[in-house]
Amino acid sequence: FVMVSTGAIILSVILIIVLSKGISHPIHALSDIARRMTQLDFDAKYIPVRHVSREIDELGNSMNELSETLEETISELKTANVSLQQDIEKKEQIDEMRKEFLSNVSHELKTPLAAIRLLTDSILQTDQMDMETVRDFVTDIGSEAERLSRITEDLLRLTRLDSDLLDAPETVEVAPVLEQVMRMMSLLAQEKGTELTYRMEENCRVSATKGEVHQVIYNLTDNAVKYSGKNGKVRVELRHEDHDVVLTVADNGPGIPEDP
Numbered sequence: 001f002v003m004v005s006t007g008a009i010i011l012s013v014i015l016i017i018v019l020s021k022g023i024s025h026p027i028h029a030l031s032d033i034a035r036r037m038t039q040l041d042f043d044a045k046y047i048p049v050r051h052v053s054r055e056i057d058e059l060g061n062s063m064n065e066l067s068e069t070l071e072e073t074i075s076e077l078k079t080a081n082v083s084l085q086q087d088i089e090k091k092e093q094i095d096e097m098r099k100e101f102l103s104n105v106s107h108e109l110k111t112p113l114a115a116i117r118l119l120t121d122s123i124l125q126t127d128q129m130d131m132e133t134v135r136d137f138v139t140d141i142g143s144e145a146e147r148l149s150r151i152t153e154d155l156l157r158l159t160r161l162d163s164d165l166l167d168a169p170e171t172v173e174v175a176p177v178l179e180q181v182m183r184m185m186s187l188l189a190q191e192k193g194t195e196l197t198y199r200m201e202e203n204c205r206v207s208a209t210k211g212e213v214h215q216v217i218y219n220l221t222d223n224a225v226k227y228s229g230k231n232g233k234v235r236v237e238l239r240h241e242d243h244d245v246v247l248t249v250a251d252n253g254p255g256i257p258e259d260p
Contacts, residue, residue: 033063040074108151108211111218112144115184119144122187140184147211172213174204174245178238181217185225193230196221200238204245217247224251 036044045064119137123129182198189196206213217236224234228251237248 033067108215109148111215111222112147112151115144115218116141118184118187136183140180143180147214150211169207169209171205172208172210174206174213174217174238174247175200175202177210177213178217178236178247181214181221182236185218185221188222189225189234192225192228192232194225194228194232194234196225196234196236198236198238200236201240204238204240206245217249220247220249224249224253227251228253 033044045067047060119141123134123137178198178200182196186196221234221236225232228234232252234249234251237246237250239246239248
């Protein structure tokens with residue numbers, strides 16, 4: 001009896017150990033899967049084991065489904081995050097373009113306003129001005145008013161976040177624009193006591209807008225006249241050079257100092 005009892009106890013212990021290992025192994029596997037899921041590692045999957053209770057297999061399959069669902073959800077979140085980041089970068093670029101555009105527009109507004117003021121003052125202050133000159137000045141004032149209107153339209157497009165903020169480039173004949181600027185700048189040169197001369201070739205065409213060409217010529221000439229001083233000399237030249245159009249504005253002023 002003692003021997004039979006002892007054998008039964010030993011056999012029971014062995015069976016308990018085997019069964020406990022059979023049950024604990026898949027539970028450890030499920031615990032490891034859960035741990036890896038917390039680290040966003042969704043490659044681990046539960047594999048059903050024979051001789052394991054159906055409940056554990058069902059729990060393992062549920063863990064697999066949960067892992068796949070979390071993986072898909074996190075993948076969608078990552079995609080949405082990338083898209084959001086791109087939208088933020090695009091908005092920052094638009095804001096930067098807006099700031100740069102407003103800075104350029106504020107500078108461009110000064111040019112036609114100064115030209116209109118200069119032309120109107122000349123008409124009002126010059127006694128017995130001939131009608132042909134008056135008509136030329138009034139025509140130039142109208143052109144400057146049109147430039148102001150175009151700039152205003154650009155500002156309106158900016159408020160609508162239109163990507164095409166400026167006029168589309170066209171083929172511009174530079175000589176007539178240069179001649180118009182020279183008529184206005186000659187008045188400023190007379191006030192400053194500066195000698196302003198110019199020479200131009202015909203058929204000098206560039207791909208731009210008239211406003212841009214006008215702005216370039218006006219800014220360069222205006223700076224030359226201002227900084228050449230009294231008894232200064234400013235020479236403007238428009239010419240062909242191979243396939244390029246070259247505009248040269250030279251003066252006898254102190255020039256731009258070199259950076260130290």
